[in-house]
Amino acid sequence: MSGTGWDEARAIAWRAGAARPLGVETIPVERGDGRRLGAAVHALVDLPTVDVSAMDGWAVAGSGPWRLDGAVAMGVPPAQRLRAGTARVITTGAAVPLGTLGILRAEHGAPLPGEPEVLRAIATEAIDEGRDIRRRGEELRFGEPLIRAGARLTPPRLALAAAAGHDTLGVLATPRVDLIVTGDEVVAAGVPAPGAVRDAFTPSLPPLLGRLGAAATTRRIPDRLDPFIDAFATGRPDVFVTTGGTAGGHGDLLRRAIVAEGGTVELAGVAMRPGHPVLFARTSAGIPVLGLPGNPLAAFACLLSFLPPWLDGASGRPMAELDRVAALDIPSTGHERRLTPFEWRDGVPEPSRWRGSAMLRGLADADGFLVSPSGDGERAARMLRLPW
Ligand SMILES: Nc1nc2c(c(=O)[nH]1)N[C@H]1C(S)=C(S)[C@@H](COP(=O)(O)OP(=O)(O)OC[C@H]3O[C@@H](n4cnc5c(N)ncnc54)[C@H](O)[C@@H]3O)O[C@H]1N2
Ligand code: MOO
Numbered sequence: 195m196s197g198t199g200w201d202e203a204r205a206i207a208w209r210a211g212a213a214r215p216l217g218v219e220t221i222p223v224e225r226g227d228g229r230r231l232g233a234a235v236h237a238l239v240d241l242p243t244v245d246v247s248a249m250d251g252w253a254v255a256g257s258g259p260w261r262l263d264g265a266v267a268m269g270v271p272p273a274q275r276l277r278a279g280t281a282r283v284i285t286t287g288a289a290v291p292l293g294t295l296g297i298l299r300a301e302h303g304a305p306l307p308g309e310p311e312v313l314r315a316i317a318t319e320a321i322d323e324g325r326d327i328r329r330r331g332e333e334l335r336f337g338e339p340l341i342r343a344g345a346r347l348t349p350p351r352l353a354l355a356a357a358a359g360h361d362t363l364g365v366l367a368t369p370r371v372d373l374i375v376t377g378d379e380v381v382a383a384g385v386p387a388p389g390a391v392r393d394a395f396t397p398s399l400p401p402l403l404g405r406l407g408a409a410a411t412t413r414r415i416p417d418r419l420d421p422f423i424d425a426f427a428t429g430r431p432d433v434f435v436t437t438g439g440t441a442g443g444h445g446d447l448l449r450r451a452i453v454a455e456g457g458t459v460e461l462a463g464v465a466m467r468p469g470h471p472v473l474f475a476r477t478s479a480g481i482p483v484l485g486l487p488g489n490p491l492a493a494f495a496c497l498l499s500f501l502p503p504w505l506d507g508a509s510g511r512p513m514a515e516l517d518r519v520a521a522l523d524i525p526s527t528g529h530e531r532r533l534t535p536f537e538w539r540d541g542v543p544e545p546s547r548w549r550g551s552a553m554l555r556g557l558a559d560a561d562g563f564l565v566s567p568s569g570d571g572e573r574a575a576r577m578l579r580l581p582w
Contacts, residue, residue: 211507238359296325526569
C-alpha cells in the first residue's frame with residue numbers, strides 16, 4: 195500500500211506539535227483537574243511541617259506513670275516543653291511538644307485507679323523514642339520536585355500540590371481545535387432519508403477531543419471551496435481538524451481549499467486501513483490541519499492515531515509509548531497497518547466483526563484499536579486505547 199508509514203506519520207504529527215508549543219496559564223488549584231502542568235511543581239514547605247502525632251492519645255516524656263499536663267491544641271506548635279514524667283493529651287496530626295519521647299495511644303493508657311491526674315500504660319510494650327511520631331519533612335522536603343512538567347493533573351496530584359502549599363498552578367493552555375465538518379449529504383438532525391447520512395461527528399468528535407484535553411468549536415460547511423477557504427483564512431485555533439473530502443469523493447475539496455488559501459499539503463495518505471486518505475497540511479498562517487476521512491471508523495482511527503502525538507509534541511512531552519499485546523493471532527500486514535476495534539474478553543483482546551471503514555458498531559463497544567504488526571521483527575500488536 196502506498197502512503198507514509200503509520201509510525202512515521204505519528205512522528206510527523208509529534209514534530210508539528212513540538213514546533214508550536216502550547217502557552218502556560220496560571221489557574222487556581224481547584225480548577226486543575228485534567229489539565230497538563232506547564233512547569234514542574236516543587237514543595238513550598240516540609241511535610242509534615244513539624245513533628246506531629248500519628249495517633250490519638252498522649253504525648254509522654256520519660257518513663258511512666260506520667261502526671262497529666264493538659265492538652266495539645268490542634269494546628270499550632272505547643273509553646274511549652276513537656277517535662278520528664280508528664281503527659282499531654284494529643285490528637286492525630288497535632289504538633290508534638292518539645293521533650294516528647296513518643297505517643298501513648300488512647301487505647302494503651304488509662305488513669306491510675308483513684309488518681310485521675312496520673313496516667314499509666316496498660317500495654318505491655320515500652321514506648322520507644324519517636325513512637326507514633328511523624329517526623330518533620332519525612333514525606334517531603336522544601337524545594338523537592340513533586341510533579342513533573344507535562345504530567346496530567348489528577349485528584350491525588352491536586353491534593354499533593356495543595357498539601358505542599360500551592361494555591362495556583364501553571365498549566366498548559368488548553369489546545370483549541372476548529373472542527374470543520376463537510377458533506378452536503380450529511381444531515382444534522384432526524385432520521386436520515388434514503389441516501390442521506392446523519393452527521394455522526396458533530397455530536398462525537400468535540401467530546402472525544404475534550405477527553406484528549408482539547409477544546410473544540412464546530413462548524414459545518416457546505417461542499418464548496420469558498421467557505422472552506424474562509425474557515426482556514428479566518429480561524430486561529432491551535433489546530434484545524436476537518437472531516438470528509440480527503441479522497442476523490444468531493445473532487446478533492448480539502449486539498450484544493452488548502453492550496454487556494456495559500457497553505458501547504460504536507461502529507462496525503464498514510465499506509466493504514468481504515469483511514470488511508472488522511473491528510474496533514476498547514477494553512478498560510480502555519481496552523482496545522484488534520485484532515486480526517488469521512489468514513490466514521492476511519493475518522494476515529496485517524497484522530498486517535500495522530501492527535502495524541504501532536505498534543506504530546508505541543509505539550510513538550512515525548513510521544514507516549516503504546517502498550518503491546520503479545521501472542522495474538524493477528525496477521526502481519528507489512529508496511530500497512532490495520533486498525534481493528536477490539537473488546538477485552540477474559541483478559542484477551544477480541545477483534546470486532548464490525549471493522550469496515552464506514553461502520554460504527556464495533557467501535558461503540560470497543561476498548562481500543564489493535565494495530566497490526568509489520569512482521570519485520572515486530573510480532574506483537576499494539577493498542578490504541580480509547581480515552582474513556
Ligand atoms: N476514488 C476514490 N474513492 C475513495 C478513496 C480513494 O482513494 N479514491 N478512498 C476511500 C477511502 S479509503 C475512504 S476512508 C473514503 C474517504 O472519503 P472522504 O474523506 O473523501 O470522505 P467523503 O467522501 O466525504 O465521505 C466518505 C463517507 O463518509 C460519510 N460521511 C462524511 N461525513 C460524515 C459525517 N459527518 N457523519 C457520518 N458520515 C459521514 C459520507 O457520507 C461517505 O459515505 O473514501 C473512499 N473512496
Ligand atoms: O482507508 Mo479507507 O478508511 O479503508 O475506507
